[in-house]
Amino acid sequence: MKTLIFKRLVQLVGVIWGVGTLTFVLMRSLPGDMAYRIAASRYGQDNVDSQAAALVREELQLDQGALSAYKDWLLDLLQFRLGDSLVSGEPVIETVQHMLGHSLLLSFAGLALSIAIAVPIGLLSASKGKMVDSALMGFSSLIRAMPVFVIGVLLLLLFALHWNWFPVAGFGTPAHLVLPALTLGLSLAAVSNRVVRDSAKRVFGSSFYLFSRVKGLSKWTTFKRHGIRNIAVPVVAFLGIQLVSMIEGIVMIESLFSWPGIGHGLAHAIFARDIPVIQGAALVMGILFVFLNTLVDLLCHWIDPRGVAES
Amino acid sequence: MVNFMITLLHITRRLGLLSLLGFLVTYSSWSFSLPNPSNTLSISAAFEFTSLDPSKNGYIYTRMQVVESLFNVDGKGSITQGLANNWQVSSDGKVWTINLREDVLFHDGSVMDSATVLKSLSIAQQKHGALKKSPVEAIKAIDTHTIEITLSRAYNLLPAVLAHYSSAILSSESYDDNGEVLTLSGTGPYQVYTYLPPHKLVVEKFDGYWGKQGSIPYVSYLTGHRAESRVLQARSGQADIVFGLDPASLPSLKRLPNLTVYSNAIPRTIVLKLNSGHPFLKDVKARQALSLAINRAGISNAILRTPGSETDQLMPPSMGDWYLSDVEKTTYQLVKAKEILASLGWEMNRNGVLEKDGEPFEMTLITYADRPELTTVATAIQAQWAELGVSLKVDVTNSSAIPMGHKNGTLEMALIARNYGFIANPLGVVLADFGENGGGDWGAMNWYSQDISADLKRLEQINDTAQYHQLTQKNARVIFDEKPMIPVSYYIQQTAVNKRVKGFYFDPYERSFYLNNMEFIKQ
Numbered sequence: 008m009k010t011l012i013f014k015r016l017v018q019l020v021g022v023i024w025g026v027g028t029l030t031f032v033l034m035r036s037l038p039g040d041m042a043y044r045i046a047a048s049r050y051g052q053d054n055v056d057s058q059a060a061a062l063v064r065e066e067l068q069l070d071q072g073a074l075s076a077y078k079d080w081l082l083d084l085l086q087f088r089l090g091d092s093l094v095s096g097e098p099v100i101e102t103v104q105h106m107l108g109h110s111l112l113l114s115f116a117g118l119a120l121s122i123a124i125a126v127p128i129g130l131l132s133a134s135k136g137k138m139v140d141s142a143l144m145g146f147s148s149l150i151r152a153m154p155v156f157v158i159g160v161l162l163l164l165l166f167a168l169h170w171n172w173f174p175v176a177g178f179g180t181p182a183h184l185v186l187p188a189l190t191l192g193l194s195l196a197a198v199s200n201r202v203v204r205d206s207a208k209r210v211f212g213s214s215f216y217l218f219s220r221v222k223g224l225s226k227w228t229t230f231k232r233h234g235i236r237n238i239a240v241p242v243v244a245f246l247g248i249q250l251v252s253m254i255e256g257i258v259m260i261e262s263l264f265s266w267p268g269i270g271h272g273l274a275h276a277i278f279a280r281d282i283p284v285i286q287g288a289a290l291v292m293g294i295l296f297v298f299l300n301t302l303v304d305l306l307c308h309w310i311d312p313r314g315v316a317e318s
Numbered sequence: 319m320v321n322f323m324i325t326l327l328h329i330t331r332r333l334g335l336l337s338l339l340g341f342l343v344t345y346s347s348w349s350f351s352l353p354n355p356s357n358t359l360s361i362s363a364a365f366e367f368t369s370l371d372p373s374k375n376g377y378i379y380t381r382m383q384v385v386e387s388l389f390n391v392d393g394k395g396s397i398t399q400g401l402a403n404n405w406q407v408s409s410d411g412k413v414w415t416i417n418l419r420e421d422v423l424f425h426d427g428s429v430m431d432s433a434t435v436l437k438s439l440s441i442a443q444q445k446h447g448a449l450k451k452s453p454v455e456a457i458k459a460i461d462t463h464t465i466e467i468t469l470s471r472a473y474n475l476l477p478a479v480l481a482h483y484s485s486a487i488l489s490s491e492s493y494d495d496n497g498e499v500l501t502l503s504g505t506g507p508y509q510v511y512t513y514l515p516p517h518k519l520v521v522e523k524f525d526g527y528w529g530k531q532g533s534i535p536y537v538s539y540l541t542g543h544r545a546e547s548r549v550l551q552a553r554s555g556q557a558d559i560v561f562g563l564d565p566a567s568l569p570s571l572k573r574l575p576n577l578t579v580y581s582n583a584i585p586r587t588i589v590l591k592l593n594s595g596h597p598f599l600k601d602v603k604a605r606q607a608l609s610l611a612i613n614r615a616g617i618s619n620a621i622l623r624t625p626g627s628e629t630d631q632l633m634p635p636s637m638g639d640w641y642l643s644d645v646e647k648t649t650y651q652l653v654k655a656k657e658i659l660a661s662l663g664w665e666m667n668r669n670g671v672l673e674k675d676g677e678p679f680e681m682t683l684i685t686y687a688d689r690p691e692l693t694t695v696a697t698a699i700q701a702q703w704a705e706l707g708v709s710l711k712v713d714v715t716n717s718s719a720i721p722m723g724h725k726n727g728t729l730e731m732a733l734i735a736r737n738y739g740f741i742a743n744p745l746g747v748v749l750a751d752f753g754e755n756g757g758g759d760w761g762a763m764n765w766y767s768q769d770i771s772a773d774l775k776r777l778e779q780i781n782d783t784a785q786y787h788q789l790t791q792k793n794a795r796v797i798f799d800e801k802p803m804i805p806v807s808y809y810i811q812q813t814a815v816n817k818r819v820k821g822f823y824f825d826p827y828e829r830s831f832y833l834n835n836m837e838f839i840k841q
Contacts, residue, residue, distance in 0.1 A: 053740050094368055
């Protein structure tokens, strides 16, 4: 266990340096003049011109070489400073905090809903006959095939427009969280329910499961004692992978529901070539991924300690 | 060890759940203290904001009536009083004496006087904006409520420049020592209540406002990035006023009993910026042929869904000085366009592309995604010109690529949405687009007329309306004939307003939402 945590700490340092350097190199290699991009985001499309770009270039010393800028960033990072946004002038840490808080809230709510949807559906698929399994498989494939944006619009039409239960867009009240979280939850559950189903099917068909039934334990007791833990390991590992891929779906959800999350903020920072914000956001997300993966590993070890004993 | 880890995980899990629960509770209690729908006018539009600085995002704060400027602009583009009570200009037009209102309070409780105005204008002069580009030599305070602005040359655009959002007046305490804006304390009828960039701004009625008090206690602004969700906000009643509606949604919105849809022309035009120095476009006849081969009515009807908005002039009829009322609208004349290009030596090759001296008529048009309609209009022009034999590559990029391409000379042509009301007096934009050597970042490129440049400089100093009109018409005619830019269509702004709101007025110059004139109808 100590080795695992130590390994992850080393990995964390590597991720921080790697992500920061990679975003720096990628952003610097993109075509187009940074000064113009930043000026367009700062002053708006109607007010961007060569004078604005010249002003930005002078103020931010964009003429300094890439190496010198990289050195400055690295020195700042060693002092735990992420710098200021080139567009708004606000400290990156505040911008990232604001965005990340909302993204985490949405992610955890989405994940919780996805578990609430996927687990019963997966178990139902595994335990019932082929008809139910095929029908649920078809439904899952249908949801998975739909872009997350379409799922969001469909939910909006139903819950916001037809029944007027929840607001269409915005943030600030728990009601605003429901539809974006449900959209995310549905799109995640469309895949994870299949993982639950496969894992449950494997366990239900295993000899140890059959033996516990034969020795006289009830269906429920067998499931509680021998089912849950065995089914959970691959499911938890898969949820960990899903957490990483969540950002992909979250950008569209954030745009559709005007949710001020990090995916949307990162996309806009890339358009604007706001390198400190991109680096800051990518760094924090990198750290978060390492942290979440460690948490998932610990959770898997807790559920199935055999791996620990072996190691 | 394992037992310890299990205990640790138990604690972490509980703590995790507790903190998530705590976050939700805080989040909910924080949200419940926010203004509620019954006392809040809710606005949704596409513009984001990232800074409190008026030079950057002032357009949001003047529209939300948090900040004000010395001058205002009415719906016809005429300059009216703002924080300036009255003003006098010296006979040579170089010295402007401006008397300020005496009863104006900032949101932080301080009184507006010439010292605060001086500070705001001096800071605005240092930043990117209209004032920085003006020939202002000095600004000084004459007494507590009078300032004097000295210019290096007569410049009748000054009031329009001072009416611009970047010249807004803030309290002294709003700035830090370097002139950066720390808090936004303006003089408008609404003050900042919640500031959550880039999406949400809530303003609260300011009881110490010098002018007409608003009747609605709170107004919230939410950035709605996607046109689809803005439409749904209007339909569901979540937003009271929704700007920038998707044209395709208009018929269904108009049928809804709880909404009124407003269609207002604004002084913004979709226009093709051409590099007139490009070998294919150097000849004015080539530019005229390209103009004739655009089916503007088709674009207005089928893509923009605003029939009648097609145009071949840069400015709308409302900008009478620059609008030529005696010319007929250019119609789609493909055959004539082909004849003109043939007369210039272009011949159709076997690939269906025009060719001259072994070179095919291939060009790259750049446009930007900030305004989604530009991409569809660009591809429509691509298809229409393909029939002419012109092969157009459409490159969708960032808006900054246009001034950059102009500056480094790589731009061939661009489809842009030019706001001629950006400065209340359109001369400001015309000067930027046509006045300097070879045009301007968002205007003509490698097209220069000594006469026009001199005339535009003269217009800055003419106060006689008849003489001014005559000269603007002369120059508008040259631009129309020479076609350094090819206009396609005017913009029609579509806005949905919920019927519970009374007193909505659309400002064509997009400076103010006129929130203090609106009220909720009691139901």
